[in-house]
Amino acid sequence: MDVSELESIEMDLLVQAMQKRHGYDFSQYAPASLKRRAHLLANQLECKSLTGLTERMLHEPELLSRLLEGLTVPMSDMFRDPAMFRALRDQVFPLLASYPHINIWQAGCAHGQEVYSLAILLEEAGLYERTQIFATDLSDRALQRASDGIYPAQEAQQWSRNYQAAGGKRSLADYCSAGYKLLKLNQRLRRNVTFAVHNLATDGVFCEAHLILCRNVLIYFSNSLQNRALSLFRDSLVRAGFLCLGVRENMDLSPVAQAFVPFIDPERIYRLASHLDDLVE
Incomplete structure (x- = not known):
């Protein structure tokens, strides 16, 4: 038996043991990753x-929280892919403004940078007071860091550039304080955020949402797990709700794709197609 075959057996045993010992199923994650x-x-x-x-x-x-964080790659940045956030601000938020209350689900929120990015833009758009953000992740450890909202100050310059490119109206410094080589996001940004554990591989619909963001998560899933997650998002969205994926992700080959229409294609923003004849050209 060569080394690669032995490692495949070891990997299978690790995945089985994680499921039997702790109930976390990684069997449908992309094997190489x-x-x-x-x-x-x-x-x-x-x-x-x-x-x-x-x-x-x-x-x-x-060690469970350490294992979950390592296996799920909780990585993100403030205003990552600024064009997507600008598209949300300019084209999606004005449509969400028609709702008296807005639910947003950030699935796979990692360390929370995108959650706070959303909160900032929603506040600047005058929508945050009637918005509830549900930020979920598989890892308790990642969620704790997200809730703390404390990040290395070395990221500040890039985040500030991203914020401006996303159409920010003020200075990013207005939303954080710096000290001891760290940035702490203002806690007022957290006032309408609920952080919670949710496993896209095993759990059901988390909430009814007007907007769902799940960015740079599906690329680590197998096709069947991608379909499961996309089905969850479809079933969670209100009529005409919005779904945002990562720029390297799409649903073109998924059977769930027929439930959505591209809304802003380059930024991977989709809209639920059910009962949306008026949206289809």
């Missing part, structure tokens, strides 16, 4: 092999 992250995690935890990582996972339950 999951394997890379598992090896990186094993190195960080000084495990000699994936089998060693499995053994520690089974016998050290306190």
Whole structure:
């Protein structure tokens, strides 16, 4: 048996053990990406092999949050892909403004940078007071960092450029304070945000939403898990609701695609197609 075959067995055992020990199902995640992250995690935890990582996972339950964060890659930036945020501000928010109350679901929120980006633009658009943002992730550890809203100050210049490119009306410094090489987002941005654990691989509809963002998450899923997540989003959206994916993601090959129409194609913003004859040219 060669090394690659042995590693495949070790990876299968790790995935099975995670599901049986902790109830988290990674069986439908993209295998190559999951394997890379598992090896990186094993190195960080000084495990000699994936089998060693499995053994520690089974016998050290306190490692669960670290494992989930490592396997799910919680990465993001403030106003990541500014053109998408500008499209939300200029073309989606004016349509959401017709609702007396707005629910937004940020699925796979990672460390929360995009959540606070949304809150800032909603506040500047005069919509935040009647908006509730539900920010979910698989990892408790990632959610805690998101809730804290504290980030390395070295990111500030790039985030400020992103904010301006997204159509920000003020200065990003108006929304945070700096000290000890850290940035802390103003807690007022968190007042209408609920952080919660949700697993796109196993859990059901989380809320009824007018806008759902799930960006740079589906690229780590297998086709079947992508379809499951897209089905959840379809079932969660109100009539004529909006879905935003990452710029490297699309639903073209998914059977769920027929439920949506492209709204702003370059930025991967879709609109629920059911009962939307008036939206189809």
